Amino acid sequence: MEVLIKMWIVLLLLSVCSETVICYSNGKVEVACGDMTPQHGHDPSTKHPPFKIIADKSQFSPGEEIKVTLSMASLEGKHYFKGFLIEARNAGNLTENVGSFKLINPNTSQLLTCDSKEGSAVSHTDESHKTEVQVIWVAPSDSPSSVQFLVTVAQGYKEYWVKSPGPVVSQTTTSSILSHSFTSEGCGSRKSCLRDPEGCDPQNDTACHFLSFRALTNSVMFELSGPAEGYVSFALSQDKWMGKDDVYLCIRDTDRVEIKAAYVSGRTHPEHSSQNILKDTAWRLSDGVVQCSFHRDIILPPENLNRFNLDQMYYLFMAHGRAEDGQTHRHDRQPLISTYQTAITGSPEDLTGSRSPLLMKYHGAFMLIAWTSTVSAGVIMARYFKPDWPERNIFGQKVWFQLHRMLMALTVLLTLVGFVLPFMYRGGWSKRAGIHPYLGCAVMVLAVVQPVMALFRPAPDASRRYIFNWMHFGTGTAAQVVAVVTIFLGIHQQALLLPAPWSTGVLAATVVWFVLADLVLEVHRRGFLPIGKYFKNVKIYTEHINSDDTEEIVFVSDENETSGVESCFKNIVLAIYLCGNLGFLTVLLWTISAV
Secondary structure, eight states, rough: OHHHHHHHHHHHHHHHHHHHHHHHHHOOOOOGGOOOOOOOOOOOSSSSEEEEEEEEEEETTOOEEEEEEEEEOOOSOOOOBBBEEEEEETTTEOOOOOOOOEEEEEEEEEEEEEETEEEEEEEEESSSOSSSEEEEEEEEEEEEHHHHHEEEESSSOOOEEEEEEEEEEEOOOEEEESSSOOTTBTTTTTEEEEEEEEOHHHHHHHOOHHHHHHHHEEEEEEEEEESSSSEEEEEEEESSSSSEEEEEEEETTTTTTEEEEEEEESSSSOEESOOOOOOEEEEETTTTTEEEEEEESSSEEETEEEEEEESSSSEEEEEEEEEEEEEEEESSSEEEEEEEEEETTTSSOOOESSSSOOHHHHHHHHHHHIIIHHHHHHHHHHOOOTTTTTOOOTTEEEEEHHHHHHHHHHHHHHHHHHHHHHHHHSSSOSSSSSSSSHHHHHHHHHHHHHHHHHOOOOOOEEEEEEEEHHHHHHHHHHHHHHHHHHHHHTTTTTTGGOTEEETHHHHHHHHHHHHHHHHHHHHHTTTTSSSGGGTTTTTOOOOOOTEEEOOOOOOOOOOHHHHHHHHHHHHHHHHHHHHHHHHHHHHHHHHHHOO
């Protein structure tokens, strides 16, 4: 009797186990609908999931269908899966099932009733090996703003992944059309504004790039405007470097504007968010200007990844560029970056910004000072002022030599510092600067070669001194010419784009001014401009003779006085050149500080 009872218990347990195995192999897993966890008695795998789940749309309207595809993504290990469970849930509340599914292949998938909603989940029909499964999700009429797909996948009884997050799709919102343009009225008093050019008004200036925002009860209203062929955008950033930023774009698509939230992880294209977090969107197109406005909640749920809460302080970026078929391209100009961090929900401010990073401004300033001022003054000193101040020394060396050496050493120092700054800003080599960085490297090499060459110069009376003289002259001239060409290219780079064409004209005038001064002094040195002609060997004085009050004119040779006149002329030319050069340099430096 005892043996029969034990046999009966064993048979009962076997039947229950077989029923459970058969049940799960047939995909009847309604018991797992809530936590989506198979009752296998083992822990889920901690390995990276070898599968992927995608949706063919990122937005939907009530009643619209979205194709969902579950497929293998990794070639490592097993290339198949046996069981699966797919559900669609409210992205704001992942315990709530949303919508229903339709089958594409009833042989491999079946509908389940979860959360008392028929067809709200899909599972396998058998334990055959599968590499891909496709189903259709139908959006309900009362859908939340965002829906996320979740999936559990089993490759075997002991190897499975639970509730892996899939794509998030958002309900399409209808944008209204703005009836009138934005205005700068109230900037600094009722709303915060960031503008370029500073102080512009988008209502009457089509070249005005404009961003405004003001805090409401639980949200912030943003207004964005600017001339663009494709899109205008702004970003919230925790630093002044592009990357890991919360981005918002107004993208022109033929005769309408799409307003999207996105995220940039680095110097890459924005990754558009599928979560619908923007409210009361509106837009306007007029005279090549793209305008849009929207509201965004100050605090967002944690599942809104890569979105920043608006109760913090951020730097603001503004950019614009081209777009084709709704896809954005790299911005046309360097983004406008606010000068300092601002509180989005704080007191209204009239903000200022710059399109050129401070490091690049210093780079441009140092190179301009070095190659349009200090080097030219040093060249003039060495070429034309050797005979001057013969009786004076500075630290045991002739005046002209010490001034020349000081100016050239300053040129090399400024060039070295200016050369390093772009690499610090870019974090490496710039791939979009054209030939400018290559020429800059050539200038740096030539600038270092010059003083090294001078250290090994032969004595003035050496037989081969002329070789050094020609090499020193040739290397210095080549460095100066290449540097000037590099600067002309540099003022048109995105990171330091000076206003054209007048900035180019000022730079050209600086070069011409040096050439004219050099030409005048060279002509004078060669005797073609004899300033002392009417004074050489002449001294006029008058003596009154008591007897008849006659005047006697005596001509006396005086070489020292002639030398003084010649030196005075060169000093006047040098002074005029330095004043003009300082004026041009001041204008260029002011322009750099203003961009």
